[in-house]
Amino acid sequence: MVLARWGATAVFLVALPLFLVLSNVRIAASELAVYGYAFDRYDAEEVTGVGRADLDRAARDIVLYFRDDRDLLDIRVAIEGREQALFNPREVLHMRDVKELMGRAFSVQELSLLYVVGYISVVYLWARERSMRHLARLVALGGGLTVAVLGLASAAVLAGFDDLFRQFHVVSFSNDLWKLDPDRDRLIQMFPRGFWYDATLGVGMLTIAEAALLVAAGLGYAFYADRRRRSPAPAAAVAAPPLVAARQPVGDAPEEDAAGAPATSGEAAQGAAAGQGVGDGPGGDAAGAPATSGEAAQGGAAGQPVGDAPDEDAAGAPVSGDEPDGDAGGHPSGSDEGAP
Numbered sequence: 001m002v003l004a005r006w007g008a009t010a011v012f013l014v015a016l017p018l019f020l021v022l023s024n025v026r027i028a029a030s031e032l033a034v035y036g037y038a039f040d041r042y043d044a045e046e047v048t049g050v051g052r053a054d055l056d057r058a059a060r061d062i063v064l065y066f067r068d069d070r071d072l073l074d075i076r077v078a079i080e081g082r083e084q085a086l087f088n089p090r091e092v093l094h095m096r097d098v099k100e101l102m103g104r105a106f107s108v109q110e111l112s113l114l115y116v117v118g119y120i121s122v123v124y125l126w127a128r129e130r131s132m133r134h135l136a137r138l139v140a141l142g143g144g145l146t147v148a149v150l151g152l153a154s155a156a157v158l159a160g161f162d163d164l165f166r167q168f169h170v171v172s173f174s175n176d177l178w179k180l181d182p183d184r185d186r187l188i189q190m191f192p193r194g195f196w197y198d199a200t201l202g203v204g205m206l207t208i209a210e211a212a213l214l215v216a217a218g219l220g221y222a223f224y225a226d227r228r229r230r231s232p233a234p235a236a237a238v239a240a241p242p243l244v245a246a247r248q249p250v251g252d253a254p255e256e257d258a259a260g261a262p263a264t265s266g267e268a269a270q271g272a273a274a275g276q277g278v279g280d281g282p283g284g285d286a287a288g289a290p291a292t293s294g295e296a297a298q299g300g301a302a303g304q305p306v307g308d309a310p311d312e313d314a315a316g317a318p319v320s321g322d323e324p325d326g327d328a329g330g331h332p333s334g335s336d337e338g339a340p
Contacts, residue, residue, distance in 0.1 A: 023113075026105070036056070039052065039055050041198070049080070051078065087187055093177050094180070141218075157197070162193070165193070165196060
């Protein structure tokens, strides 16, 4: 299982640069501006004796030829006032070989794209065997390998392009139809050796730039992910307790006065005004005796506790409203003085 994973990763690292290089080759082979550059840069109109309009039409036909199912390329142009074939039979057969080579290159490019997308989808999105941080590092590694390989290849092209160009044709084709004469073969006149040198360096430099962007993007995301993993999680916010309007505890149970007796809310307000605790039951005096609400109010005004029991005098004796008043000596008095 481990070897299979390593093998799949190695194929990914090969498929990524292949996709980049062959995508740029495909763009160059399909972009009419590249053909126009060759015609302008190397004076194809003057060298071939073919008008620019016919050259541009031939370029469009070549692009279509790489995509359609024609076996041979037959392009007719006006030369010296008469219509004739643009390419001789040797050139036509060589273009058939080029079409087959381009078809293989396009197929490899498409397979590389499918593998890259499939590998990312299966390993990172579906099975989730690896993290996106790991994918970023892998993409950066693939881009770095692409830069390194193409950097060496570009140095080799600058050092000896002619030998590399010849070796490429020897390896890519099974015949020598590619050996064309610049003095009479219009195909090599339209696309001379200098054009292929420019095109090779252009594809290489463009691919190196794309690979460098992949390296920067991969390393940037990996750095961001590492920094995010190291940063501490934010502390949870603690809700502040609700403010209590009074110092007295509030709850479902009835409030209690200073002596522990329950008090109603209405009496609590009165008790709060008088500086005395009240409850649900009859109000208590300073000694803890119950009092009615009306008497509690009177008692609060007079500063003396009142209740349901008979009032007591200063000596503690009960006083009744129906009993006769006593004299100053404590003797009872009636209507007649001295009566028993």
